[in-house]
Amino acid sequence: xxxxxxxxxxxxxxxxxxxxxxxxxxxxxxxxxxxxxxxxxxxxxxxxxxxxxxxxxxxxxxxxxxxxxxxxxxxxxxxxxxxxxxxxxxxxxxxxxxxxxxxxxxxxxxxxxxxxxxxxxxxxxxxxxxxxxxxxxxxxxxxxxxxxx
Numbered sequence: 370x371x372x373x374x375x376x377x378x379x380x381x382x383x384x385x386x387x388x389x390x391x392x393x394x395x396x397x398x399x400x401x402x403x404x405x406x407x408x409x410x411x412x413x414x415x416x417x418x419x420x421x422x423x424x425x426x427x428x429x430x431x432x433x434x435x436x437x438x439x440x441x442x443x444x445x446x447x448x449x450x451x452x453x454x455x456x457x458x459x460x461x462x463x464x465x466x467x468x469x470x471x472x473x474x475x476x477x478x479x480x481x482x483x484x485x486x487x488x489x490x491x492x493x494x495x496x497x498x499x500x501x502x503x504x505x506x507x508x509x510x511x512x513x514x515x516x517x518x
Contacts, residue, residue, distance in 0.1 A: 396444070396461070398490025400469050402483055407432065409459075409485070411444070420446040459483075467491070 397413040410422035417439030423432035430452055437446040447458040456476040463470040467487040474480035 394464055395491060396464055396469060399488040400485040401426075401488050402485055404483060407448075408488060409446070409448075414439070418444045420444070420448075423448045425450060459485075 395413060396418060397411050399408050399410050401408045406426040408422075408424050408426060409420050411418050412421050419437040419439060420434050421437070423434055424430065425432060430450065432448040432450050435447045435449050435456070436458075438444070443461060445458065445460040447456055449456050457473060458475070459471045459473050461469060461471055462482075469485040469487070471483050471485060472480070473483055
């Protein structure tokens with residue numbers, strides 16, 4: 370009985386990992402979260418992507434990128450807004466032209482989805498190579514609560 374549960378759990382894990390799409394377009398460039406007016410500079414490293422800079426445009430504060438990983442075709446990063454002690458994490462779930470679909474969560478227990486918009490840069494941002502967000506096919510609406518989101 371224990372082994373069948375372990376096998377079922379492992380099979381589910383493999384299905385979840387396989388469901389994460391690799392990005393079909395170059396997402397390097399500057400992207401903005403329109404809800405909190407914060408920009409993120411994403412660079413193509415040749416082996417994936419990483420977030421190298423973030424700034425809150427409302428007050429000009431530079432945010433610290435505390436983590437940026439690209440594993441299995443998915444980019445995920447965390448920033449710290451120093452003046453508030455606020456941590457905010459994103460995971461890219463898809464891209465389409467000038468939109469980057471993300472899931473977000475913070476250190477206060479809030480979470481939701483957000484569509485980041487391309488401000489500058491970007492590679493293949495035409496109509497081809499679109500990857501819809503995981504679990505959906507259209508633009509992801511903003512959801513969730515919290516102090517900043």
